[in-house]
Amino acid sequence: MTTVAAYAAPAAKAPLERTTIERRPVGEHDVLIDIKFAGICHSDIHQVREGWGQAIFPMVPGHEIAGVVSQVGSGVTKYQVGDRVGVGCMVDSCRECENCKAGHEQYCTGGNVMTYNGIGKDGQPTYGGYSEKIVVDEDFVVRIPDGIELDVAAPLLCAGITTYSPLKHWNAGPGKKVAVLGMGGLGHMAVKLAHALGAEVTVLSQSLRKKDDGLKLGADHYHATSDPATFEQLRGTFDLIVSTVSAPLDFGAYLSLLKTDGALVNVGAPEEPISLNLFSLIGGRKTLAGSSIGSIRETQEMLDFCAEHGIGAEIELIGAAEINDAYERVLDSDVRYRFVIDTATI
């Protein structure tokens, strides 16, 4: 076992504080990663505060991990010491179910092992990226191409893949009109990626406060959803809407913005169930769908795509002592657009 420094929440809703945790010995197929940067995802805050149900404490959040390999197990074939690598939302899966066999580990029906707030196959709780080092099976590690700095790469491991996967699955590309709903950590990545994929991109945000940023990041149009005229003007416009918001929405109103055969895909979700008049789907053969992160193969594809197109996240780099303040600012939507922890400060 290796003892490493980390930032952990000792109990639900408690502030995070510096502590130490044990990492498992490096197994035959494991790599030891010196973590350099860890992004702060909104879901870290949900889980620390038990917003998604009972959680495991102490909790070391962090599933946007970028670092460098410092040791490899005897059976490791994909990575060498010194490689720049990333770890996202999952660190293992059953590997036997239909989805795992098809390379869709994110939809493992046997239950995948989450990077933190999960239980590993060794029966021990998993701890995430707000720490100095992590041990991960090489099959759940991805390579960060040289073309992307590690700090702006970290958020790609959740915010990047969560938006890239539905954009690819629903064929965002030349000739397609894509709307991105919400202009936060996920939304700003969706704008960059959809633009790089060749789609015509529209941001739908509550206000026009971030309009200049949105246009700079690659949006062609920017509309405020607080303005009823937006819904009149854009009726029947989009092939695809990717919703990154977790606040309750009038889904019927957003479905009316789709063309025939269009899809509204949710990567964020309100905590409460929604009510929907299904005629808003029937009249126009529309789809209301969801999507969760992406597979390991697709995460690698996304990183390679980002390197090719010079894409990283827009970040505010912070020291570990600022994590609790950063959480408050995320809750106030006061970040442009992702906090990233410099783990050398832990």
Ligand SMILES: [Zn+2]
């Ligand atoms: Zn996340």
Ligand SMILES: [Zn+2]
């Ligand atoms: Zn599985």
